[in-house]
Amino acid sequence: MNNKSRRAPSLDKIDLKILQALQADGRITNRDLAKRVALSPSACLARVKKLESDKVITGYHAAVRTELFRPTMFVFVEITIKRHLIAEFDSFDEELRAMPQVIEAFRVSGAIDYLLKILVADIQEWRLIAQKLLKEELGVEKMASHIVVVEAKLFGGYPIFHQRDA
Numbered sequence: 001m002n003n004k005s006r007r008a009p010s011l012d013k014i015d016l017k018i019l020q021a022l023q024a025d026g027r028i029t030n031r032d033l034a035k036r037v038a039l040s041p042s043a044c045l046a047r048v049k050k051l052e053s054d055k056v057i058t059g060y061h062a063a064v065r066t067e068l069f070r071p072t073m074f075v076f077v078e079i080t081i082k083r084h085l086i087a088e089f090d091s092f093d094e095e096l097r098a099m100p101q102v103i104e105a106f107r108v109s110g111a112i113d114y115l116l117k118i119l120v121a122d123i124q125e126w127r128l129i130a131q132k133l134l135k136e137e138l139g140v141e142k143m144a145s146h147i148v149v150v151e152a153k154l155f156g157g158y159p160i161f162h163q164r165d166a
Contacts, residue, residue, distance in 0.1 A: 009054040014039065016160050018047055019056070023157030026060040063154075071121035074148035079114035079133070082141040089113070092138055101129050112142075 011019075017037045021028060028036075034044035051057045066072045081088055089107065096105045096116070104117040120126045126145070134140055 009051075009056060011056070015047060015051060015056075018044070018051065020157075020160040022048075022057065022060075023160070026062075066119065073120050073122055073126065074151070075118045075120060075126055076146040076148065077114075077116040077118060077133070078112040078142075078144040078146075079116065079140055080111075080142040081113045082139045084113075088139050092140075095138055099129070099132065101125070112144075 014037050018033065021033055021036050030045050030048070031041050033048070034041040037044060039047070048057070079092075081092060092114070093105070093107075096102045096114075101118050101120055102116055103119050106115045107113060108115050118126070118129060120129060126147075130143065130145065133143060
């Protein structure tokens, strides 16, 4: 999620239905999508292109079950940074972006500064990543890790409609 101030595009219920349908099936044809949201194919395509140009849709991805083709271990990591300076956070962000094993990273409020989701093959690879994160120049004060035992619910897309709107 990008926190830079930018005017949010105005979306109507049809746009939201398009987003919901594309999250469920990013490979849906424009013709089938148009039928699903009750638009002509040309009007539907124009809306999708607008959602893309407004950066509401930022890409199309395949949901992949990594455990079927490689060793997979997820680790959630809580990080606290020693010095709460913007430059320190920005530098840490840069380091995280350079680590392919860090698949998601969030600056958060509360007792910790970051929550990371990391994908590694095994405990040995996690140990190497932990050592990288604890390098003195990164300014980490505390780190706590939580190894995922069971994925109770996989990411299936963001809720598009508020409960009261559905």
